[in-house]
Amino acid sequence: MTDTVLIVDDDLGIQKQLKWSLTDFNLVFADDRPSAIAQLRRHEPSVVTLDLGLPPDPANASEGLAALEEILALAPNTKVIVVTGNNDKEHALKAIDMGAYDFYQKPVDSDTMKLLVNRAMNLFNLEHENRILAKRRSGMSRIVGNSDAIQTVVRKAEKIAGTDISTLLLGESGTGKEVFARSIHEHSPRKDAPFVAINCASIPEALLESELFGYEKGAFTGANKTTVGKIETAQGGTLFLDEIGDMPIGLQAKMLRFLQERVIERVGGRNEIPVDIRVICATHRNLQEMVGKETFREDLYYRIGEIPILIPPLRERDQDIILLAKTFLNQYRDEFNAKAKSFSESAVKAMLAHSWPGNIRELQNKLKAAVIMAEGTVVQADDLGLIAADGGEEPEILNLREARELAESKAIRKAYRSAQKNMSKTAELLGVTRPTLYSLIEKYHLEDIKTGV
Template structure:
């Protein structure tokens, strides 16, 4: 059973709290001094602690309380510590939160209010326990961290499809983790001793794609001074991951389809058929059905690559995974920076829950990395994440004056600028994020006089 440690030097208050919380679904331990508290923590490892800052030998000060806070967190960085402080001593309570406390409660203690804070603390400790202690398949799958129902279904599909050589198409918004899923499929497959070769179809100039894919012979074109193998050939006996396949030009779609049908290629400038045994995994953030309708994507290629389709949910659809992932990233980046961060302040958790995460898991990862760099306390605050602690998840509707055409142009320009800013000027990612092709995005830049 989980445990709660009450650290309180006043015997009457200590007993009252112990009695009032004795019927809750956790064991209650009592301590009156710093040494007693540390001894209980070493023996019983309580997940949550309530800590009175005024402890002997200086019950009227806070020195011993802060010493106890630091020592408890030193022994167990995951402990959720709730500081109990005087009604007018909010400054020290906030200082304690910055030092690593989870939350605070004022004296005289309101038992009902304290119970709510304690339950939330146990819930958060449970999330951290899943992230740090869960075995593969229960919260994680080959490096993918999740616990929501939608992602558990994805885990099941990954495990089933990995055992076969069936082509897989992974769909989902930008930043949802499509490459992680591709790597999980490869790592769980019988091809995992061979290479996973990644080709980003949207990041290679059209005139270089064929040579990049299939390689070329010496003298095939100006500058081809030697024979070069292509990505497909390097994937022989392994896995070929075609990222953003929706960006593949039509002429190369034809040659890719021939390779998938016959499992042979010809290098640029070559005439010999080269057999290649590679498992194909593709991914796209584009609407392939719309591409088929408009003629920008071949229907027969779609049926070849989409024998099994895995649709990844957006982060805003993944229930409690936001905090789970945030804890995962915080532990990683804090370790890289050599910093000791205990967790997120309640206000930061609330801000992350409200935020719609248009950039999905990649945006969350970047914001937590930013927080580790800019935070000055031991608990991450909303400002460290670049989030507004009071913002609503749904921004107010914008109003435009003038004609409908002017309003459309204003919104168009705004979306293009936002996409460029979000993706640090990367044209490929910016165009994908607003659902247009690269040529169309360049046309929009020109139309609105935007320089990159």
């Protein structure tokens, strides 16, 4: 990673202008395509500003576009800002379509160019750090992100992956709990055996027991043959019980016995069947509160949660939002054979400003739609269905009731995070009773806090 910027322009006046305006960077210069490629190979710049009107054909863009193609072939991660004449928008758009980061039309304004170069450099550095981090990760390659919030969780997952200790993944819906479970499995000694997932909330209570434990022929009406359950199917591997907080209280006792004894009995059966599997559970619910309300067994809670891992919501992962967005952009572009290659500044601002109540699942859905809806190679905020933030400022609110509701909602969220998601401490920080806090949460529809994670 460097702070080098390559200026490719045959106009010595512009070279001198940029030299004085871009003093924060290490600058190298070239005035034609051969010298540009030579400087690229020698200095490996992070950002290139490229005048499309290069000799020997300065009146046209052919030489500049050829240089762009060669630069991107040699250094595809380099951010190229193309510089064009006043009336040459067609070639500028063609350059963007070829993979240029951005374009700028002459005459050159020093402050504007400095802003563009800064943005390009920041993006290059962010992507570079993520690539380095991905190489260092030995077994969590499924997890995209380099924020402190997510890396703390990754390191914890890596430590437990080689053991059979029971793991409880906590977090809001859509934060990637199953992705973490699969990553732990793939980094464990059981990686060559099955990974079997079952969502306890999606299966009717009357069927969940037979889905998990299997059943013998004749056990109930319609049981025409003996059927192996999910637990047996995972033999030697990993069983992932998603949304275990939704498991019926009556079935929890049977699950506890299995976890303690590592044997099961099929529905309608009499024989004990030994099972050797690792169990990973997940939920968006607050199991401690459920234990207090006697809707979840305390002994089962301690059995499945030997090591709990709290996965942070997307809104707390900063620039990971953009890294994930780019990952999904590339995925869906290939899937739908679309043209979209990058995000506009308004789209980036909108994504960073959005609270993402649906977390990564919501981001996936937005990106899938945006890739399909985007007219050209650049995804706009409108394509995402988001409103771009204007310089990070809140929209003007004149209505006192709305202003009060916004302020109280923000205060509740801030206190909730400061209290590490403990409701009693949150109420104490806010100076209200716990029942009052719950009333405010309901009033303002703070769904992410209502889950209690």
